[in-house]
Every structure is written in C-alpha cells, then in structure tokens.
Amino acid sequence: MxxxxxxxxxxxxxxxxxxxxxxxxxxxxxxxxxxxxxxxxxxxxxxxxxxxxxxxxxxxxxxxxxxxxxxxxxxxxxxxxxxxxxxxxxxxxxxxxxxxxxxxxxxxxxxxxxxxxxxPPARLNQLQMEQVRNIVAEEFNNAFNELIPGVTNDIINQVKALLVERLAAIPGGELSAPPVRDSA
Incomplete structure (x- = not known):
C-alpha cells in the first residue's frame, strides 16, 4: 500500500x-x-x-x-x-x-x-464451548453418581460413550471421565 x-x-x-x-x-x-x-x-x-x-x-x-x-x-x-x-x-x-x-x-x-x-470474538466461542463442556460433564457426573442409585459402572461407561460420540460433533467437544464408584 x-x-x-x-x-x-x-x-x-x-x-x-x-x-x-x-x-x-x-x-x-x-x-x-x-x-x-x-x-x-x-x-x-x-x-x-x-x-x-x-x-x-x-x-x-x-x-x-x-x-x-x-x-x-x-x-x-x-x-x-x-x-x-x-x-x-x-x-x-x-x-x-x-x-x-x-x-x-x-x-x-x-x-x-x-x-x-x-x-463474536474467537475467544468468546472457545469460552462458551468450555462452559458447555463443563456443564455437560458436571450434569453427567451428578446424574450417574448421585441421582441414580445402583447404576453399574458398565451402564455409566455405555452412556458416557454415547455422550462422547455426540459431543465429538462439536468443535473441541470432550467429556471428562466420571469418578468410579465402589461396587460394594
């Protein structure tokens, strides 16, 4: 120029x-x-x-x-x-x-x-995605570790696999593993 x-x-x-x-x-x-x-x-x-x-x-x-x-x-x-x-x-x-x-x-x-x-600034989209992932991970963990008594780790893993598959469609989508309960 x-x-x-x-x-x-x-x-x-x-x-x-x-x-x-x-x-x-x-x-x-x-x-x-x-x-x-x-x-x-x-x-x-x-x-x-x-x-x-x-x-x-x-x-x-x-x-x-x-x-x-x-x-x-x-x-x-x-x-x-x-x-x-x-x-x-x-x-x-x-x-x-x-x-x-x-x-x-x-x-x-x-x-x-x-x-x-x-x-929206690019960082906004990244921040929003991080918030969504955190909310989904927290809800997932709460649902299977506190709200549904007697759910086995096998069922938790099956549902988690389904959620991970769906979240993979979202850029940067990932889900943290829920804590494993004692099966005793």
Whole structure:
C-alpha cells in the first residue's frame, strides 16, 4: 500500500457494557488503539495511568492531539463474556468508546460490514464451548453418581460413550471421565 492509496476501514456501533455500565461503542478497524470519552470515563470514577510515552492521535476532524494517559484493566461485555480492554481518554461527545485494532486483533474479532454487526470474538466461542463442556460433564457426573442409585459402572461407561460420540460433533467437544464408584 502506498501513501496515495485510500485506506478502507470498517465500523460498527452498538450499546455494550463497559465495567457494567451501558456505553455506546464503535468498533473501528481504522483506529490503532481503543479510546474512551472523558465524559463517560469520569462517570465511572476510575484512576488513570500513564502511557509508556506520548502518543500522537489523528482524530476524525483532521486534528492531531497528543495523549499520555490510559485507563487499564476495564472489561467490555460481549454476549455475556467479559474481555479486558485498555482505554485512552479523548474528548468525544457522540460516542463513549472506540474499540480499535489493538483489541480487535488481540481477540480475533471481526466486523461484518454488510450486516453492520460484530462477529463474536474467537475467544468468546472457545469460552462458551468450555462452559458447555463443563456443564455437560458436571450434569453427567451428578446424574450417574448421585441421582441414580445402583447404576453399574458398565451402564455409566455405555452412556458416557454415547455422550462422547455426540459431543465429538462439536468443535473441541470432550467429556471428562466420571469418578468410579465402589461396587460394594
């Protein structure tokens, strides 16, 4: 790409939770970093840190600003899963948060331009699958070790084999072995 070629960026906006507070968030592939409006962050009453060095930021109206502050360790809720995010404060009226490539790249998130939607970050799908596997494994263990007295290990293994077969259809699907009961 040369300096004369236009840069194509994608943006999608919506309302998300930032540290449990509703915020208008724009996901912007043209932003190198993630930003927060000073007005919004002041409502949260959080402490500020310093960047390793000053950063030059070109804002939408072709102004250049210098920033030195950063808010670290916030959480952005995406479909019920919290993701860490660091935010650089800037003066912005219409948006609370701009999520840039630092976050989009870190979580392998995708902007779907045609649908004007954010695809769930890849880590979200992995986290949800892990939660499903854990719930299934726990329910399996509870059902056969506590709720059904007199079930033999042979029956447990047959049911487990069936569940493992069904879970294999799910990417990353697996089931931990239930504890074996004494047959006495």
């Amino acid at each position: 040369t300096a004369d070629e236009p840069v194509i960026t994608a943006t999608v906006a919506g309302t998300y939770l930032l540290d449990s507070e509703p915020a208008v968030v724009m996901f912007d592939s043209g932003a190198t970093h993630s930003f927060v409006s000073r007005t919004f962050i002041n409502r949260l009453g959080c402490s500020i840190g310093k960047l390793a060095g000053p950063m030059v930021v070109e804002v939408a109206d072709n102004r250049t600003i210098y920033v030195t502050d950063v808010y670290r360790g916030y959480t952005l809720d995406f479909s019920g899963v919290e993701f860490p995010i660091d935010l650089i404060p800037i003066a912005k009226r219409d948006l609370c948060v701009i999520v840039g490539m630092d976050w989009l790249d870190a979580f392998d998130a995708e902007i779907h331009c045609r649908r004007k939607q954010m695809a």
